Amino acid sequence: MLEKLREKYGEDFSWYEFTGNNLRKQIFENRLRTELTPEHSLFEKGKDLVAVAKSERNDDVLFWDGVDYYIVHLTWGKGNAHFPIYKIIHQNDIIEYLENDYLYG
Template sequence: MTLEEMFCDLYDKYGKDFNWYLLPLTQADGAFVVELNKEIGQGHFLSGKKIRAVAKCDSNDDVLYVVRSGIGRDIYYMFHLTYSAHNADGFPRYVEFTDLFAVKEFIERSYIEDCM
């Protein structure tokens, strides 16, 4: 399953009210990555890694990022951005996913719980 296929499945299932959208490839290293790097700071385990923003939730500040692991696999992180440069420990909150099936399950469950 690709990211595009995952979102197509969810759009088909939930229609125009589905609250996530894919980010264009031209924005993959744009404003959402800049914001994340500002929020996580130098000491974070993702600091200095090649991070790409791939999807955004319309109804909150959750952004899905992907990082290539050292073993050639993609690891997905969903960060809840705070838009603050001075975050307390534990912020911004995030969830780590090792595959797209886990990402899809999390997004779908969150959508059902929060929006339906």
């Protein structure tokens, strides 16, 4: 999915994509489930989210539910009703969002 942005910006592009059954992918999926408490608005959906990519600049991880993308800023602590914070991005807008994040983030 991110090949064109990697080709355009090379190693400067700040997101890397998980491939196959990557151990890091599993770590981030498990971490998300650990941080989402029952009070969190993403709790129910969280069990179905699949890790797609990770930002190298911060703790943002891109997840996908088969329809939309979720950029979740993992806290590496105990979650609550407000954390981790996240953004929902429509699948048609994700490439533009990540490119803008690279350019202006």
